[in-house]
Amino acid sequence: MSDIDFLNLFAKFSGFRILVLANRLDCTNDLALRAHDRLEQELRQLSDDMRWSITAQRRLLLNTDPAKSEDLAEWLWNCEHKFMEFWCDPEGNDLLENRIYIDHGSREWYDPRSQVWVSFHDAHPPIQDVAGDELCGLDKIIAQIHGETGVRFTTYLSGWDIDRPDPDDLDPECYEDLHGLDSEDPLSAIHHRVHGDTLGKQA
Structure with missing residues (x-):
């Protein structure tokens, strides 16, 4: 039992x-x-x-x-x-x-x-x-x-919007820099859109 x-x-x-x-x-x-x-x-x-x-x-x-x-x-x-x-x-x-x-x-x-x-x-x-x-x-x-x-x-x-954007809707050069940095911006546009500004910060 x-x-x-x-x-x-x-x-x-x-x-x-x-x-x-x-x-x-x-x-x-x-x-x-x-x-x-x-x-x-x-x-x-x-x-x-x-x-x-x-x-x-x-x-x-x-x-x-x-x-x-x-x-x-x-x-x-x-x-x-x-x-x-x-x-x-x-x-x-x-x-x-x-x-x-x-x-x-x-x-x-x-x-x-x-x-x-x-x-x-x-x-x-x-x-x-x-x-x-x-x-x-x-x-x-x-x-x-x-x-x-x-x-x-x-x-x-x-802590951020986790909906993953469709790659077809993104600029190809920007999408290539998915996880990296951009020469003109400390964080690339796609990094902002995908990772958000708070990624890596402790909740």
Whole structure:
């Protein structure tokens, strides 16, 4: 049988969802509203997952048909695996528009514009964690969720526009200087457009 108390988690996620909805009433900016709405959706999904997992636990516990034991055990294992590997991912679950994936194990981050992995030694990931006052108190709820359930949510924003421009829309000479410098400008036009002015700065 599973060691995860899905019933207790269901109660916690349901309670946190109500807390987020109540806290949303005090939001004073669009960013905080978006973060609250996304967290409420995630908590609703978590509650649904816990309800499904409770059903799996109950059916396995009450099962008297040996022919069904393997299938029921696999059902419960899938519930546990989803919670531990997906929801409890130490990298966290993004609530805002962060499209920078960070692998803390290898200390690298993925640059979707150049489509390469970048070491922390070469450049810090261009993300910033939104301050608690901008989230209108949601950061405290997020910390409480992590502390009581193990599920981590993040409020990172990408530090620059990471949409990669189409090379056909760019000047050929400028595109050739994709990662380099320009003789007339400390940073070439394409460097500005692709990398932004903040690349390499620690968030």
